[in-house]
């Protein structure tokens with residue numbers, strides 16, 4: 001599978017950060033290489049490589065060659081075997097390739113060795129995603145988070161490459177906020193990392209204060225989450241008229257936006273549009289973006305948007321769940337919503353409805369299903385589970401029995417003043433236990 005892919009149209013060609021605008025902006029020609037372990041792995045490998053092509057395009061390079069290599073285990077020094085490597089090097093020379101992108105993680109040593117073999121830049125999926133994030137981050141906090149992830153990624157890769165990288169600065173893996181400040185000296189990088197970490201901590205503190213204020217105003221908070229390009233921002237705009245950026249591009253949204261949303265029957269909520277997820281989202285990036293992503297874990301209800309027109313919506317679903325659990329949001333109630341039903345085809349929609357009877361089906365583009373979604377949100381908020389810490393006097397045995405019957409008791413201790421119970425309970429049922437809420441209401445969610 002080394003046929004050239006067509007350059008995609010309609011996408012933004014060049015999105016360069018200020019630091020590199022004075023450099024050559026012609027698009028790089030990229031060769032993409034994926035590895036599959038067995039024949040059964042092939043379909044997954046091809047889908048992943050196709051997605052890598054989209055990512056490459058989004059990063060501003062043209063994926064002109066795609067190669068899927070079958071190999072049980074990667075070679076320690078060069079990832080792919082000698083013969084295959086020679087073959088691919090020859091193709092890369094013939095095709096005038098500027099950058100080789102591996103779908104899998106490369107060790108710093110593999111990256112160096114491959115660079116020598118190909119005589120051009122070699123990057124992996126992580127570097128590519130970091131590069132896109134670097135180009136798309138706009139707020140101060142977003143830029144700091146990306147820079148932090150980039151510095152941590154580059155640190156072990158400094159040897160012999162650092163100087164070259166900081167001078168070139170024209171392609172994938174070389175751009176980023178603060179590029180000019182980026183010194184190759186290890187110690188300076190470490191200093192910079194520490195400085196960013198402390199700045200992010202400050203940003204985090206003010207964010208936490210804001211979110212506490214919101215909490216105390218008693219408003220419910222919704223977060224739209226999902227795979228990149230699922231249509232989160234389109235839905236967000238339809239719900240709130242916010243006018244955030246929508247693009248047929250991966251990771252168009254990096255900074256979360258919060259708006260007020262009017263729900264049926266006079267309910268109100270805050271809703272946030274968030275960064276999209278992707279398979280194998282680099283862990284370092286998730287970590288660097290943790291303070292942004294924490295908003296998701298803090299929400300009362302997640303609107304989990306899935307692109308119904310994707311050839312494999314289930315893989316989107318799974319990848320998103322992996323990241324949700326990484327950020328501690330897997331316990332937040334979730335409303336599954338399939339989007340783009342206008343583009344998905346009737347049969348697909350019917351199949352998905354059968355597989356996911358609890359889900360809502362919408363088209364954020366045409367507005368179909370949106371009323372149903374709003375009603376489902378209200379129902380979801382009502383039915384969500386909240387955590388209550390109660391203290392029930394011993395003479396109220398009936399209340400304790402009621403707690404046991406209504407919720408899932410997580411902890412029960414007997415104190416002098418009464419039984420202390422931690423219980424997960426449906427929001428609608430929580431109200432009647434209010435008189436027994438212990439010292440501090442631990443329920444962030446009611």
Ligand SMILES: Nc1nc2c(ncn2[C@@H]2O[C@H](COP(=O)(O)OP(=O)(O)OP(=O)(O)O)[C@@H](O)[C@H]2O)c(=O)[nH]1
Pocket residue numbers: 227228229230231232233234235245246247248249250251252253254274275276277339340341342343362363364365366
């Ligand atoms: N046909 C169709 N296209 C849609 C629909 N919703 C969104 N899109 C398109 O899908 C693409 C991605 O939409 P976005 O709203 O930017 O997606 P996103 O999930 O915010 O993407 P990121 O922020 O990049 O993760 C755009 O080209 C939208 O026009 C829909 O209901 N139907």
Ligand SMILES: [Mg+2]
Pocket residue numbers: 232233234245246252253274
């Ligand atoms: Mg978006």
